[in-house]
Amino acid sequence: MDVEVELSRIIINETSDQQIIVLKERHGERAFPIVIGIVEIFAIDRRLKGITPPRPMTHDLLANVIDGLGAQVQRIVIDDLREHTFYAKIYLQVNGRTVKIDSRPSDAIALCAAINAPIFVADHVFDKTGP
Template identity: 70%
Template sequence: MEVPVELSRIVINETVDQQIIVLSEIGGDRGFPIVIGISEILAIDRRLKGIDLPRPMTHDLLANIIEQMGAKVDRVVINDLRNHTFYAVLHVVLDGREIEIDSRPSDALALGVGLNAPVFVEDQVFEKMQM
């Protein structure tokens, strides 16, 4: 089951490569951190703040391609946790059909937040975090 979550916290520390984002269950108490890279966290932060750059960055380019093709990012789903690595899927709708695209969570979130796509976590991921 997909559980709706929100990006509740972004921790940026420019002195190290590993950055932290925290996803929290909407209307619940569960949540967890994900460690991501500096370029991805800066992209997420910039897109959340609505800061436009003179030229498109990678996540902007991908968003532009999806929109120009007439498709829409329906949602981002963090769907698995294996060997301390999170996995995600972008759900893109094109011509009435849903396409699932494998993605790193950091890239999926950077793309999704800029497009106001909802974010979900599979219940099994929360369960694995409790182990």
């Protein structure tokens, strides 16, 4: 089962390439951190602050391509954790069918921040990140 989550915290460290976001259950208490890159953290942070760059950034470009093709992002799902690496899928609705696209969670979350799409985590991923 997939559980809806929200960005609970964004921890930016400008002296490091490794940044941290914390995802928390929307209707629960479980949460876990994900280490992401500095480019993705700044893209997410800009969107959450309502800052629109003068030209499309990478995740804006992806959102524009999806829209231009007549598709919609239904949701993203962080669906696995293997050897300390998270995996995600972007679910697109295209001409009445669902298409799953493999993605790094950081890119998928940045895309969701750009278009306000929901983020989900597979229940078993929470088990793997446990206390």
